[in-house]
Amino acid sequence: xxxPPSALAKRLLLGSDPVRRAIYIVxxxxxxxxxxxxxxxxxxxxxxxxxxRTLGLWALRFLILTLAVTPLRRLGGPSLIRYRRTLGLLAxxxxxxxxxxxxxxxxDFDLAAIWADIVKRPYITVGMLAFTxxxxxxxxxxxxxxxxxxxxxxxxxxxxxxxAIAGAALHFIMLVKxxxxxxxxxxxxxxxxLGYRLAAYWMKPQRKRAVPSPHSSVGRGLG
Amino acid sequence: MTMLIKRPSDIAPSSITPREVYLRRxxxxxxxxxxxxxxxAPTRAGAAPLTAAKSPLSTTDEPSTxxxxxxxxxxxxxxxxxxxxxxxxAHTLTTKPWTVKIDGMVGKPADYxxxxxxxxxxxxxxxxxxxxVEGWSMVIPWVGVPLAAILRKADPQGSAKYVAFETLVxxxxxxxxxxxxxxxxxxxxxxxxLDEAMHPLTIMAVGIYGETLLNQNGAPFRLVVPWKxxxxxxxxxxxxxxxxxxxxxxxxxxNPREYGFxxxxxxAVDHPRWSQASERRIGESGLFVKxxxxxxxNGYAAQVAELYTGLDLKANY
Numbered sequence: 001x002x003x004p005p006s007a008l009a010k011r012l013l014l015g016s017d018p019v020r021r022a023i024y025i026v027x028x029x030x031x032x033x034x035x036x037x038x039x040x041x042x043x044x045x046x047x048x049x050x051x052x053r054t055l056g057l058w059a060l061r062f063l064i065l066t067l068a069v070t071p072l073r074r075l076g077g078p079s080l081i082r083y084r085r086t087l088g089l090l091a092x093x094x095x096x097x098x099x100x101x102x103x104x105x106x107x108d109f110d111l112a113a114i115w116a117d118i119v120k121r122p123y124i125t126v127g128m129l130a131f132t133x134x135x136x137x138x139x140x141x142x143x144x145x146x147x148x149x150x151x152x153x154x155x156x157x158x159x160x161x162x163x164a165i166a167g168a169a170l171h172f173i174m175l176v177k178x179x180x181x182x183x184x185x186x187x188x189x190x191x192x193x194l195g196y197r198l199a200a201y202w203m204k205p206q207r208k209r210a211v212p213s214p215h216s217s218v219g220r221g222l223g
Numbered sequence: 224m225t226m227l228i229k230r231p232s233d234i235a236p237s238s239i240t241p242r243e244v245y246l247r248r249x250x251x252x253x254x255x256x257x258x259x260x261x262x263x264a265p266t267r268a269g270a271a272p273l274t275a276a277k278s279p280l281s282t283t284d285e286p287s288t289x290x291x292x293x294x295x296x297x298x299x300x301x302x303x304x305x306x307x308x309x310x311x312x313a314h315t316l317t318t319k320p321w322t323v324k325i326d327g328m329v330g331k332p333a334d335y336x337x338x339x340x341x342x343x344x345x346x347x348x349x350x351x352x353x354x355x356v357e358g359w360s361m362v363i364p365w366v367g368v369p370l371a372a373i374l375r376k377a378d379p380q381g382s383a384k385y386v387a388f389e390t391l392v393x394x395x396x397x398x399x400x401x402x403x404x405x406x407x408x409x410x411x412x413x414x415x416x417l418d419e420a421m422h423p424l425t426i427m428a429v430g431i432y433g434e435t436l437l438n439q440n441g442a443p444f445r446l447v448v449p450w451k452x453x454x455x456x457x458x459x460x461x462x463x464x465x466x467x468x469x470x471x472x473x474x475x476x477x478n479p480r481e482y483g484f485x486x487x488x489x490x491a492v493d494h495p496r497w498s499q500a501s502e503r504r505i506g507e508s509g510l511f512v513k514x515x516x517x518x519x520x521n522g523y524a525a526q527v528a529e530l531y532t533g534l535d536l537k538a539n540y
Contacts, residue, residue: 038509038510039509041509041510043510044292044296044306044307045291045295045306045506046306046359046503047509047510047512048503048510048511048512049359049503051510105510107514108513108514113498113500113501117497117498120493120498121497121498123496123497174496177357178304178407178477180304180406
């Protein structure tokens with residue numbers, strides 16, 4: 001049965017589940033507050049840079065949360081799989097805002113300069129690549145896409161989030177001048193989350209991998 | 224459109240408030256406050272007022288960066304790697320007394336008291352652009368004296384070719400110098416060719432905006448070389464050595480592929496990881512600040528380009 005347009009809009013914006021809606025509202029608060037502080041000149045001497053970095057950092061944080069869902073459940077924690085899609089989409093929205101600030105405020109839509117950055121600056125190349133990977137994942141983060149692609153193909157596609165999060169962590173390390181502690185901590189967390197998957201894969205090579213369906217809890221959201 | 228090469232005609236008398244007016248205003252304010260003292264209270268906590276003559280070598284066509292930005296946005300890793308750290312942590316540094324060892328190829332090597340090294344009657348205000356290698360810039364009204372005047376006090380010998388500088392190492396007062404995961408080896412060291420050091424634009428600063436430097440800006444005594452990336456302008460200097468061979472410099476030791484000895488501002492030579500073609504001027508239009516083109520030698524090409532005649536600036540970045 002086709003979804004009525006108003007319900008569709010509601011679901012696209014905030015979702016119908018009250019917990020999910022709360023996650024969106026809380027999750028978007030750092031963006032709202034940073035934009036507000038920026039517009040009211042409270043972000044210090046280089047507000048554009050702070051805004052750009054804050055949005056990027058939150059994209060990485062939500063990617064980490066997205067990838068933490070499965071290990072958390074397997075290690076005996078609560079199952080947050082219902083909310084993984086929300087977390088993944090929040091990561092995408094932050095990445096999109098981060099990229100938009102770079103393109104619009106920082107680079108002033110200077111396409112030549114942007115292209116030169118992408119081609120010549122490895123950290124921009126890596127960041128762009130990570131974002132590009134997130135696009136098809138965000139676009140297919142809905143039940144209709146799981147049905148259309150089939151659970152197995154959908155799950156394979158969404159494995160790409162591993163590449164995206166590795167790229168995001170690398171992008172962060174590469175843009176600082178020295179081996180700063182903060183990007184390394186994030187990289188260590190990402191490495192742990194990816195290492196967990198690798199270890200799980202190696203330890204149970206014979207295990208038949210779960211095939212997600214639109215109705216199972218496995219196939220929800222990024223990663 | 225901004226000119227790519229700064230012409231000498233741009234270096235004209237200052238367009239900001241004339242010194243006389245500025246001083247009268249302070250007298251007036253002091254009088255209004257009922258102070259019968261000659262000394263005027265500084266506007267910044269921990270700073271003392273300075274009297275300096277305006278210099279014809281100042282840049283005049285751009286407004287100075289607000290003092291709150293100059294004193295809150297600093298790269299001074301001795302106090303932490305975040306740009307807000309120095310303003311938070313640097314108050315612990317004691318800068319009195321301050322001695323500067325001048326040694327190497329000089330006729331009068333000694334530990335000089337700062338007061339003996341800097342002629343307070345000869346202080347000049349130099350408004351310079353400051354371009355950070357990270358792609359941002361400020362306009363700073365420094366107060367200081369030419370480095371040449373300081374070097375002459377120690378009587379440099381003819382065999383000296385380079386000048387090496389060293390920042391204070393005092394972990395008890397510089398929190399960035401202790402603990403786990405030090406970002407750089409200490410002391411922070413920098414260097415200049417002797418002709419760069421003797422150039423009239425090169426100064427040792429003791430103040431900004433008419434008052435002594437705050438610690439986060441490199442108090443009490445720092446180098447300012449306006450045509451080079453900011454990290455060359457070493458802060459809180461305790462040693463100046465005249466040497467024959469090119470001295471090591473902290474950033475080029477730490478990452479030789481990205482930072483060279485010269486580090487002249489050059490929009491045509493990119494940092495390996497980012498473009499140097501443009502910069503963001505700090506304190507300008509907040510969130511919606513537009514990048515401005517970076518100028519060769521940070522706009523001081525007319526004065527300094529001849530120092531590098533015949534030098535391949537791409538190879539000697």
